[in-house]
Amino acid sequence: xxxxxxxxxxxxxxxxxxxxxxxxxxxxxxxxxxxxxxxxxxxxxxxxxxxxxxxxxxxxxxxxxxxxxxxxxxxxxxxxxxxxxxxxxxxxxxxxxxxxxxxxxxxxxxxxxxxxxxxxxxxxxxxxxxxxxxxxxxxxxxxxxxxxxxxxxxxxxxxxxxxxxxxxxxxxxxxxxxxxxxxxxxxxxxxxxxxxxxxxxxxxxxxxxxxxxxxxxxxxxxxxxxxxxxxxxxxxxxxxxxxxxxxxxxxxxxxxxxxxxxxxxxxxxxxxxxxxxxxxxxxxxxxxxxxxxxxxxxxxxxxxxxxxxxxxxxxxxxxxxxxxxxxxxxxxxxxxxxxxxxxxxxxxxxxxxxxxxxxxxxxxxxxxxxxxxxxxxxxxxxxxxxxxxxxxxxxxxxxxxxxxxxxxxxxxxxxxxxxxxxxxxx
Amino acid sequence: xxxxxxxxxxxxxxxxxxxxxxxxxxxxxxxxxxxxxxxxxxxxxxxxxxxxxxxxxxxxxxxxxxxxxxxxxxxxxxxxxxxxxxxxxxxxxxxxxxxxxxxxxxxxxxxxxxxxxxxxxxxxxxxxxxxxxxxxxxxxxxxxxxxxxxxxxxxxxxxxxxxxxxxxxxxxxxxxxxxxxxxxxxxxxxxxxxxxxxxxxxxxxxxxxxxxxxxxxxxxxxxxxxxxxxxxxxxxxxxxxxxxxxxxxxxxxxxxxxxxxxxxxxxxxxxxxxxxxxxxxxxxxxxxxxxxxxxxxxxxxxxxxxxxxxxxxxxxxxxxxxxxxxxxxxxxxxxxxxxxxxxxxxxxxxxxxxxxxxxxxxxxxxxxxxxxxxxxxxxxxxxxxxxxxxxxxxxxxxxxxxxxxxxxxxxxxxxxxxxxxxxxxx
Numbered sequence: 001x002x003x004x005x006x007x008x009x010x011x012x013x014x015x016x017x018x019x020x021x022x023x024x025x026x027x028x029x030x031x032x033x034x035x036x037x038x039x040x041x042x043x044x045x046x047x048x049x050x051x052x053x054x055x056x057x058x059x060x061x062x063x064x065x066x067x068x069x070x071x072x073x074x075x076x077x078x079x080x081x082x083x084x085x086x087x088x089x090x091x092x093x094x095x096x097x098x099x100x101x102x103x104x105x106x107x108x109x110x111x112x113x114x115x116x117x118x119x120x121x122x123x124x125x126x127x128x129x130x131x132x133x134x135x136x137x138x139x140x141x142x143x144x145x146x147x148x149x150x151x152x153x154x155x156x157x158x159x160x161x162x163x164x165x166x167x168x169x170x171x172x173x174x175x176x177x178x179x180x181x182x183x184x185x186x187x188x189x190x191x192x193x194x195x196x197x198x199x200x201x202x203x204x205x206x207x208x209x210x211x212x213x214x215x216x217x218x219x220x221x222x223x224x225x226x227x228x229x230x231x232x233x234x235x236x237x238x239x240x241x242x243x244x245x246x247x248x249x250x251x252x253x254x255x256x257x258x259x260x261x262x263x264x265x266x267x268x269x270x271x272x273x274x275x276x277x278x279x280x281x282x283x284x285x286x287x288x289x290x291x292x293x294x295x296x297x298x299x300x301x302x303x304x305x306x307x308x309x310x311x312x313x314x315x316x317x318x319x320x321x322x323x324x325x326x327x328x329x330x331x332x333x334x335x336x337x338x339x340x341x342x343x344x345x346x347x348x349x350x351x352x353x354x355x356x357x358x359x360x361x362x363x364x365x366x367x368x369x370x371x372x373x374x375x376x377x378x379x380x381x382x383x384x385x386x387x388x389x390x391x392x393x394x395x396x397x398x399x400x401x402x403x404x405x406x407x408x409x410x411x412x413x414x415x416x417x418x419x420x421x422x423x424x425x426x
Numbered sequence: 427x428x429x430x431x432x433x434x435x436x437x438x439x440x441x442x443x444x445x446x447x448x449x450x451x452x453x454x455x456x457x458x459x460x461x462x463x464x465x466x467x468x469x470x471x472x473x474x475x476x477x478x479x480x481x482x483x484x485x486x487x488x489x490x491x492x493x494x495x496x497x498x499x500x501x502x503x504x505x506x507x508x509x510x511x512x513x514x515x516x517x518x519x520x521x522x523x524x525x526x527x528x529x530x531x532x533x534x535x536x537x538x539x540x541x542x543x544x545x546x547x548x549x550x551x552x553x554x555x556x557x558x559x560x561x562x563x564x565x566x567x568x569x570x571x572x573x574x575x576x577x578x579x580x581x582x583x584x585x586x587x588x589x590x591x592x593x594x595x596x597x598x599x600x601x602x603x604x605x606x607x608x609x610x611x612x613x614x615x616x617x618x619x620x621x622x623x624x625x626x627x628x629x630x631x632x633x634x635x636x637x638x639x640x641x642x643x644x645x646x647x648x649x650x651x652x653x654x655x656x657x658x659x660x661x662x663x664x665x666x667x668x669x670x671x672x673x674x675x676x677x678x679x680x681x682x683x684x685x686x687x688x689x690x691x692x693x694x695x696x697x698x699x700x701x702x703x704x705x706x707x708x709x710x711x712x713x714x715x716x717x718x719x720x721x722x723x724x725x726x727x728x729x730x731x732x733x734x735x736x737x738x739x740x741x742x743x744x745x746x747x748x749x750x751x752x753x754x755x756x757x758x759x760x761x762x763x764x765x766x767x768x769x770x771x772x773x774x775x776x777x778x779x780x781x782x783x784x785x786x787x788x789x790x791x792x793x794x795x796x797x798x799x800x801x802x803x804x805x806x807x808x809x810x811x812x813x814x815x816x817x818x819x820x821x822x823x824x825x826x827x828x829x830x831x832x833x834x835x836x837x838x839x840x841x842x843x844x845x846x847x848x849x850x851x852x
Contacts (some may be wrong), residue, residue, distance in 0.1 A: 007457075008547065008608065008643065008644060008675065009546055009547060009705065010545065010547055010548050010549045010552070011549050012545055012546070012549075012709075013545065013547060013705050013709075016546070016705050016708045016709055017708065018704075018708055019500070019708055019711040019715075021500075021711065021715070022467055022708075022711075025499075041497050042496065042497070044491040044492070044493060044496050045491045046495060047491065047492045047495040048495070049486050049492040049495060050486075052482070052484050052486075052495060052720075053482055054481045056478070056479055057479065060475050060476075060478075060479050065470040065471045065473065066470070066473045066475040067470060068689055069466065069470075069473040069474070069475060069478060069688070069689040069690070070467060070470050070686035070688055070689050071468070071688045071689065071691075072689065073451075074445070074447075100619075105713075108534055108713075108714040108718070109478070109715075110712050111714050111715060112713055112714040115712055115713050115714070117834070119436065119438055120435055120438070120439035121434065121435060122436050122437060123436045123437050123438075125751050126436070137547075137711070137712070137715065140711070140712060141712040144708075144709065144712050145712075164440065165836060178493055182434065182436070210668060217434065217498070218434060219554060227749065243770050246739035260721075261495035261496075261720065262495070262496055262497045262721050263495040263497065263498065263718060263719035263720040263721075263723075264712070265716070265717070265718040265719070266493070266718075269585065276708065277437075279435065279439050279442050280444045282440055282443065282445055282448075282570075283438075283439075283570065284446055284572050285445040285447065285448075285566070286445075286541055286563070286566060286567040286571075287537070287538055287541050287562070287713070288532075288533075288534040288535050288537050288538040288541070288691070289445075289447070289535075289537060289563065290691070290694075291534070291691070292689060292690055292691040292718055292721055293688075293689035293691070294478075294687065294689040294690050294691075294721070295720070296716055297689075325587055330543070388692060392820075403656070
């Protein structure tokens with residue numbers, strides 16, 4: 001018999017689409033002169049090559065066989081989990097109610113832990129509450145899983161619009177859909193893409209609005225950028241340390257490699273309940289039964305030797321400098337005069353710009369085309385909005401390009417903006 | 427309102443169970459004197475610590491910024507994919523019809539690539555054909571996904587029982603269930619757990635039985651142990667090189683780290699069709715958007731410098747020695763005289779033993795209890811059988827323990843066997 005031509009994929013397999021990042025990368029391949037303010041990559045020149053080598057040598061010279069080159073456990077190295085529990089507890093101002101090694105697990109970046117959590121929590125058709133805007137890869141992941149993201153309404157300044165959230169939650173309860181609410185996903189420190197951080201009051205207010213309606217869906221706090229502050233850490237403690245969230249399952253996600261060496265790809269999760277963490281660990285047993293033990297051992301050594309924190313102390317002013325470079329270059333090129341608005345971030349890797357009225361920043365708009373002609377790449381803001389109904393933001397990353405690159409990219413971006421401005425005047 | 431007590435997990439989340447390996451590990455924790463012939467770990471003393479350091483230093487001394495510490499792409503390093511395509515093509519006796527870098531991807535061990543494939547191919551309730559016995563983690567993975575494994579009937583010597591397979595496939599077609607058949611999973615070189623390798627004739631016969639009935643489900647050939655031969659490689663080419671499989675989507679899975687340093691955790695997949703590989707790559711974008719670039723760069727260097735192959739040349743006789751040690755120790759302890767049977771493997775990491783009639787090797791049986799008392803651990807064979815209806819095999823691994831450990835473990839195992847033998851006589 002002849003092969004059948006049917007698509008042999010699962011429901012999930014058929015739902016998959018090429019990721020946004022592919023489109024951006026193929027734009028770069030089509031025109032290698034493009035300068036990218038799109039990629040969320042880290043600064044390459046400041047990567048800690050010496051510290052990594054030192055850790056590898058220290059591991060090599062340990063007495064006994066090189067266990068760091070052997071398989072590890074699915075949950076991750078015990079000593080690393082101890083160090084991470086102590087570290088997050090310290091960030092939460094020495095609050096010590098629930099972050100413990102037994103309920104900590106290691107993943108291939110915090111991304112994998114987010115995927116495991118969503119697989120364990122959500123069926124197709126379920127609802128996850130997200131911020132507006134939110135991490136665009138999360139939106140792609142949910143689309144793949146067939147899960148519906150619903151935005152928490154926001155004020156113009158990015159803070160939560162509590163009144164509108166109240167109305168949203170009431171509507172959810174009335175419609176009978178509240179049983180489908182399976183998680184709340186928050187990026188609370190120097191967020192991707194908004195650069196916003198949330199106050200304790202804001203986090204607690206959200207918990208109360210949910211709790212008052214009996215909506216105790218697990219909360220996932222993504223703290224990927226928490227350590228990448230410029231002048232001072234963001235003082236708000238995590239949902240683990242806040243009484244208002246006590247009735248909720250809480251999952252805290254962090255990364256060790258974005259603020260160190262992203263090529264090592266190690267993230268971690270703290271869980272408030274063994275039940276969720278256990279299931280994520282069992283599922284990781286199916287995915288890969290454990291992240292590379294070698295990489296975990298390197299990071300464990302870098303944390304213990306102080307190399308990790310020493311690197312962070314170099315990195316913070318370096319990223320602050322790069323942010324100021326991009327910001328100043330955009331201002332010098334007259335972007336604010338053209339009606340573009342943005343806040344100066346206090347940490348993270350992104351500027352979140354709002355275009356003047358009438359400019360559509362999506363890939364279907366004239367502004368995207370102008371930027372392609374000016375040879376500069378950005379992330380269209382609508383990709384970061386669950387409902388895709390806000391099409392006037394732009395995410396710019398200052399992580400990758402050096403000072404000269406950032407300045408040139410900023411000039412190109414402003415020229416594209418000026419073109420559109422001229423067009424709308426005429 | 428008070429928190430609800432309902433289990434908030436998805437269908438998949440609720441289906442998850444602790445992996446078998448957890449039970450074995452907790453047995454070890456309960457009694458640290460246990461000697462383990464269970465873990466499929468690699469030999470720790472022979473891990474290539476010097477080669478890994480050398481690769482790290484070589485990468486560090488490359489001119490330019492340390493790109494190996496930066497994020498990579500989701501698909502994996504291009505040069506590594508080139509090297510792997512050439513390598514597998516070489517294994518398939520320079521056959522060059524379809525293994526190319528563009529349809530090669532890198533994962534966190536071949537395990538992750540297997541998971542991605544199953545997610546892309548199978549919905550809950552779908553069927554995957556597997557060998558009898560098969561890789562037990564695959565069975566756990568399918569259980570988590572709600573997918574039904576169905577065994578391909580085997581002869582007593584482990585070869586495929588073609589007549590019985592014909593009957594099985596006919597039944598599948600008649601029952602209308604053949605539309606649910608979504609993949610065929612084969613471990614064809616020094617398999618885990620059977621140590622068996624499949625001939626080209628055997629693989630082709632299976633393709634014809636499937637094709638004759640129009641059952642062109644994708645075939646996944648897991649070649650994790652292909653390079654771990656003792657005296658000579660297994661000559662049969664992969665399904666990629668066999669005409670009989672041409673009408674099928676083919677996926678070939680390999681690992682770079684089991685035969686080198688398992689702690690680096692890098693595997694790869696070759697696909698015959700862009701369509702399946704693309705979907706797996708998009709899905710990997712949701713899982714972790716790329717395996718650690720650092721580890722990929724180390725392995726790329728080890729392949730190019732020859733360190734990888736030099737290590738394999740040391741490893742093969744080392745594993746052959748360990749196999750002979752375990753085998754001889756079991757024979758010297760009189761295990762064959764007690765009615766136990768096994769073949770001498772030609773590669774891989776396992777002995778697959780068949781107990782004499784009347785002995786149940788599952789964890790519910792008296793033999794398991796006897797082994798716990800004698801302080802030796804094994805993998806019960808029923809865990810490797812989709813239908814769990816064959817309870818008289820044992821998988822023993824000679825990967826981890828040294829010669830002395832293997833000999834002592836063999837003596838303990840034989841003592842447990844002797845006890846049961848005495849019991850059944852009385």
